[in-house]
Structures are given as C-alpha cells and as structure tokens.
Amino acid sequence: MDVERELLRNQVLWIGRINALFAGCLGTLSGMSMLHIIILISISDVTQFLSFYAKFARNVNIIFLILVNLALILGIAMSMIYRLKAQEKMRSLDNERHSFRSQYTIAIVISIILSVCWVMFFFLPYWTIWIHYSDPATIENGVITKMRFVYGIANGLSIITFIIQQFASQQGPSDEELEPLSDDDGIDTSEEEDSEEETRLDDSTATQS
Numbered sequence: 565m566d567v568e569r570e571l572l573r574n575q576v577l578w579i580g581r582i583n584a585l586f587a588g589c590l591g592t593l594s595g596m597s598m599l600h601i602i603i604l605i606s607i608s609d610v611t612q613f614l615s616f617y618a619k620f621a622r623n624v625n626i627i628f629l630i631l632v633n634l635a636l637i638l639g640i641a642m643s644m645i646y647r648l649k650a651q652e653k654m655r656s657l658d659n660e661r662h663s664f665r666s667q668y669t670i671a672i673v674i675s676i677i678l679s680v681c682w683v684m685f686f687f688l689p690y691w692t693i694w695i696h697y698s699d700p701a702t703i704e705n706g707v708i709t710k711m712r713f714v715y716g717i718a719n720g721l722s723i724i725t726f727i728i729q730q731f732a733s734q735q736g737p738s739d740e741e742l743e744p745l746s747d748d749d750g751i752d753t754s755e756e757e758d759s760e761e762e763t764r765l766d767d768s769t770a771t772q773s
Contacts, residue, residue, distance in 0.1 A: 579645055586638035587729060590674075593631040594726035597719035600624065604712050610705050614695065621692040628685050632722070636678040643671035670732040674725050681725075684718035 607613040646668035653664050691711040695703060 582638060582641055582645070583733070586635065586642055587733065589631060589635045589638060590722075590726040590729050593628070593635055594723045596627065596631070597722040600628075601716060601719050604715060610703075610708050613708065614703060618695045622689075622696040625685065625688055625692040628688075628718075632678060632682050632685050635725070636675065636682055639671060639675040639678050643668060643675055646671055667732060670728060674728055677721050677725050677728075681718050681721050684714055684721075688714060688718070 603617070607616060646664055650664035650668050688711065691707060691714075694707070695711070
C-alpha cells in the first residue's frame with residue numbers, strides 16, 4: 565500500500581511539473597509574441613524595417629518554432645492526462661469528474677490553436693529567410709505586408725493560448741484531486757479503529773461490572 569501511494573505521489577508530482585513547464589512555455593511564447601507584435605507595427609517604413617529586422621529575422625523564427633513545438637507536445641500530453649483522469653473519475657462517479665472533463669476540453673482547444681500556430685510558424689521561413697539573405701532593395705512591399713499579417717495572426721493566437729491556460733489553471737483541480745480516493749497517509753486504518761472501538765467497549769463493560 566505504501567508503494568502504491570508513493571507511485572501515486574510521484575505521478576502527481578510529474579503531472580505538476582509538466583503543467584508548470586507547459587505554463588512557462590506558453591508564457592515565454594506569449595511574451596515574445598507581444599514584443600514581436602510591437603516591433604512589427606512600430607516601424608512603418610519598409611526600408612528602415614528591413615535594415616533593423618533582417619539581421620535577426622531567421623533567429624526569431626527559429627526560437628518561435630522551438631517554443632511552439634514544445635508547447636504543442638506539452639499541450640497534447642496534458643490533454644491525454646486530463647482525459648485519463650476524467651475517465652477514472654467518471655468510473656467512480658466522483659464529484660470532480662466534470663472539472664477534469666472541462667480541463668480536458670480546454671487542453672484540446674489550446675492544442676488545436678497551437679497546431680494552427682505551428683503551421684504558420686513553419687510557413688513563415690519562406691519570408692524570413694528571404695529577408696535575412698536577400699538585398700533589401702529587391703524585396704517588395706507586398707512581401708513584408710504578408711509576413712506581418714501572418715506573423716500577427718500567429719503571435720495573437722499564441723497570446724490567446726496563454727490567457728486561456730491561465731484562466732483554466734485557476735479553476736482546475738488541485739494536486740490532491742489528481743490522486744484517486746484514498747486515506748491521507750495511504751494506510752488502511754479501519755482495523756486499528758475497530759480494535760480501538762472494541763477496547764473502549766471492553767473498558768466500559770469492565771467499569772460497569
């Protein structure tokens with residue numbers, strides 16, 4: 565029983581770590597997206613924008629790709645965890661089963677949004693590599709406009725995923741609720757309680773006699 569309880573505690577510990585890493589990844593992605601949107605809209609002149617942005621356009625896209633890949637993997641992992649926990653609570657008709665079900669739905673929604681961001685960020689190197697290696701004089705204004713538009717949508721969706729995750733985490737189940745129903749210390753104390761009750765009865769009987 566102690567071994568089973570220790571395994572459950574390790575499971576909850578790793579679920580918490582994955583959730584914290586997922587939240588941190590979304591927070592970093594959201595913060596970078598906010599900063600990137602400010603950069604995209606702050607420089608209206610195309611020539612000045614290219615001279616400033618072309619130096620690190622490729623590196624920025626690589627960082628976004630790493631973060632969105634990691635966030636998508638963690639999002640799918642969290643959706644699978646909440647799905648298994650929701651099924652477990654449903655079998656036992658636990659009162660928290662609806663909370664886990666809603667968390668599973670939110671994780672699926674976040675994963676779908678991250679999938680759209682993933683596609684956009686993988687499509688953006690078509691422009692970022694061109695901007696990084698090409699002569700700014702040969703780049704048309706329409707290319708910059710398209711890149712800003714796609715980047716703006718991808719960055720905006722990244723910010724939305726972080727907001728959804730933060731609201732969901734405040735209403736999600738606690739670490740204790742992730743564990744199956746059991747005693748606090750994982751030890752069956754029913755026999756000890758019965759023996760204590762029998763001892764009290766014997767003592768009272770002896771006193772009366």
